[in-house]
Structure formats: structure tokens, C-alpha cells
Amino acid sequence: MHRLIDDNQDSPDEMTELLKSQDNDTIIDGPERPNITNLPDVAIIQTSTDGENISSNAAATASSHSRVEAIDPQDHETTHRHRRNEQPDEQRPLNIEHEEIFKYGASHVVKLFVPVSLCMLIVIITIKTTSSYTPGGATWAYTPFTEDKSTNTQRILFSLANTFIFMGFVITATVILILLYKFKCYKIIHGWLILTTLMLLFFFLYSYFSSISASLNRPIDMITICFITWNIGAVGMFCIHWKGPLPIQQAYLIFMSALLALVFYKFLPDWTGWLILGVISIWDLIAVLCPKGPLRILVETAHERGEQIFPALIYSSTMVYMVTAVDPPPREPQFAPDNVDTNMAVNVDETLNEEQRNQRAAIRNNNARRQLIPRSDVPQTATRREPARYVVERSNSPVIDDDDDDEKGVKLGLGDFIFYSILLAKASALGDWNVTIACYVSLLIGLCLTLLLLAIIRKALPALPISITFGLVLYFSTVYIIGPFSAELNLGQVFI
């Protein structure tokens, strides 16, 4: 579900134009750029479903770039094209084009490493220092079967049942999100997004602080805790849904993803967790790449309408969706359905208690986010936050100012962040640093490969499958094969 969307999906002609225009200082903004002020800036928590949408929107805008010659006011990538149209194509040497491709890949990869690593770091530090974030506590509405079974066979069966129930929630949420988007229920999506982030920011933050305080074993008074929660939550709402400084926004996205990953890690039983990781990767692959896949439909619909992806729930390393000084009045709320977690839509269950409902909602929201960015296809549980899509700004156009940043860059959904962190959290649960580091490196390598593929294919791609596959393979092989092997080598004092 996570999709890395290469916003720079230009045809070679456009590329040359882009390259040429870099020599120009002319910046065209204004009427051609849609006004995106009314878009929520950050909706990180939306789980994967949203993430994909974002990526699709980005992809849509990017691909429209290559399609259309005329300047389409709805496509703000055309502003770049417009700029670039001034120079003839033949003057661009081909090698610059290649340079741009490569340059795009490397800098973006590095820019994506930092937030993903930070998110994982927060999750692992929290798990190691507090004892309340260990799995096997209360059961969860999404995975109702427990794994305390006597035989392995029974355990596998119940884990599979849990997984399918979970996936059912996710798929339902995605489908509902897509339906809402198709029927232009933007207000519902927007309201849902706000509710999700609200719940995520306040409720989960409060429980996070209670766990941290309990593990620190210092008395903290209620007034201070409420005050801190209120402050961080309110500022988060400001930064995410309105305007705020970019580093603060990114920090909130990372932190929200980490919180969600912690919640997931706490409530997912052991074997169910591994199965869910695998099945979600497959679902991501299907939903993004198949012609009938929901996330792909979302992207294409957004593309047809010329709308941008909902920026909430996308992690952007650059200034995305910047509002320029002379923006035209907003045409309509441009909601990227991606941001909305389809999962969120599913959360209406009166029979659940408050906590379960909240968690469900949180998951849904999270899922929406994931969709946007590399996680495009996982509209899964609403409570899962979508991995923040990391928007990588293209650094290879120094002359072009920030206006271009929004359009360029890779977006990574929040859902991807969350699932990477969950994988790493489960890997670190054994206490063996070999396993943890092996999984971390494999996740990063998977991310590199996905970005490389994105740079080559230039379409929305799911960010989960490759990384999760590498992570899973490396986890199980390290635990069962490499670990004992190194132990034996060490005992025998054989150095290789």
C-alpha cells in the first residue's frame, strides 16, 4: 500500500525542458497553481489507505505533466512545464537527463532514511525502557483470537483467522475510502481525518505519557501531564491540519507513526503479527499495481479530476503543497483521498467500548495515511497510521525555487513508517541486537531498491513489499540460522 510516487514523471521531452528551465530564473506561479491552503497539511496517521492516495495524486500530477502540452491550471506541475517551454528541446544534452535521474535517486533515498530511522529509534527506545508496551496484554477488537493454544497447529490456525479478520477491516476501510472519494464526500473525509488525528494526538499521547511516567517511577502530577498533553496535541493539530513550520510537521508525523506502531506492537499477538506483515505486503502489492486495485483506482480518479493528493498523512521532506503568494482562490477542497484512511471509514461500531473504538479509529486513520505514500495499497485498519509519505525534494534543480519542490520528490506514506517500525519492534523483542540490526539494514536496503524502482518506472509503487520481504527473510534466517552459526563459530574460535 505504500507507494513511492515519483512526482517527477516527466517524459524525456519534459525532462529536457525541465533541465533547460533550470537555467531560467523565471518562476511562474499564481493562477496556474491551485490553492492548497485548505488542504490539511499533515494527516500522518492515516494508515495506508491514505498513503496510496497521496502517492497516486502525486503521480497523477506528475504524469499529467507528461501528458499535456497546454498548461492546465489544475495541474500545478504544468507551471513548471510552462516555465520550461520557453527553451527548445534540442539544446538539452541527454547526459543531463541521466544525471537527473541518478541524482534524484540518491538524495531522495538519503532523505527518506532519516525519518524512517528516527521513527524506528523512537519505537525501540520506548519498548526497551518501558515495560507496558509488550505484546500479550489486552486483546484487541481487530484480532479477537488469542494465541495461547496448546499445539502449534492450533496456534497457526487462530493466527490465520486473526490475520484475515484484520485484513478484512483494512480492505473494508480502503473500499469505503475509495467510495467516499468517488462520490466526492470530501467533507466526510476531511472530518474523519481531523477526528482521527485528534484522537491519536490526545488519547494515545496521554497513554504514552502514562507508560513513560510509570517506567520512570517519578511522581508527576495530573495538572502537568494534562497541560503537556494539551500543548503537544493542540500544536500538533495546528501543524498538521493547518500551517506550521516544516521541521515541526515532520517531527509530528514521525512521532505519530511511532505512537501508532507502538499501539500495534502492543496489541498484536506474536504469530499474528508476522502473518499480518506478510499479508499486508501482498495486499499492498495487489492494491497498488493491479488495474482493479483500490489504491490504483484512487490514484487514477484523483488524476482524472486533476486533484492533488491529500497532503495529510504524507511525510514530506520538502515544502509540499506550498501556497504561493498569488494563489488563486481555492476551487474546492482538494482532498486527496489517500490521506483519508479507508480504515477510518470503517470505524463505526457502537458495540465496542470506548477504548476499542478509539483504537480502531486510530488504526483506521493510520491506514489512510499509509496509502498515500509508498504504502499505497494498504487501506487497512484505520488505526494503523499510514506511514508518512516522505516527500523527497529534488535537489537537482537549484535554480527552481521551492515551488517545484512540492511537485518533485518522492512521497512516502505514513503507513509504511508504521509497518517498518512494527517489524523492527518485533525483531528487537528477542533482545538480540544481531537480529535488530540485520532487520534494520534489510529494511533500508528494501527502501533503496523501492526508490530505485520508482526512479526507473516512474509510477506509484508500493513501498511495503520489498522491504518487508527482506526484513522477514532476514529476521527468520538470523534467528534460526545465522545466530546459532555465529555462536558456534565464536565458541570454536573460528573467525571468518
Next chain:
Amino acid sequence: MVSLSKKSPEERLNICRKYYRAGFAFLPLLWLINAIWFYKQAFKVEPYPQQAQIRTYVIRSAIGTLIWIIIIVAWNITFQLLRTKMGPLGDFLTFVYPRGYY
């Protein structure tokens, strides 16, 4: 993700003003972010008509942040020192009870 340089002066003033006003709802963090974010705009950029107003907002936000920090630190010191002596009120206000060791 907003870049202040991309916005018109009116918009910047608008954002600064909203952050300033919202900070009165017990949100010193908002004031702190306001002061840091708009510091460059208020003092380091060439003057433009709204800069004077932004400057007042930034200065007031900074002062408000300082006042809140003093209040919070004072309250925490009071609470930590008097928690056990306040009786039922101290227990009521405590969020987390430290575990004893044995």
C-alpha cells in the same frame, strides 16, 4: 509544510496573528513556535508594512512563553516538595504513584 518566504506579507501576518491569539488558550508551546518561526521575519528581513505588527506579536509571544515557563517550573517544584504533605489533595493530583522497592 509552508515556506514563509512564499507567502504574501498579509498571509504571514495572518498566520502570526492566529498563532498569537490561539496561544492564549493555555498553549505556551504555540507561542514558543510562533516566536521562533517568525523571528527571522520580524527582525532579519527587510522591512515591509506588516513587519512592525509581526514584531509585536513575536515579542509578546516570547514574553508569554517565559511567563508560562516560570509558572510551570514553580508549580512543579511546589508539587514535588509538598506532595506528601498535602494529604488527600496530593494523592488526588498525582498522576503516577512511584513504586516502592523491596
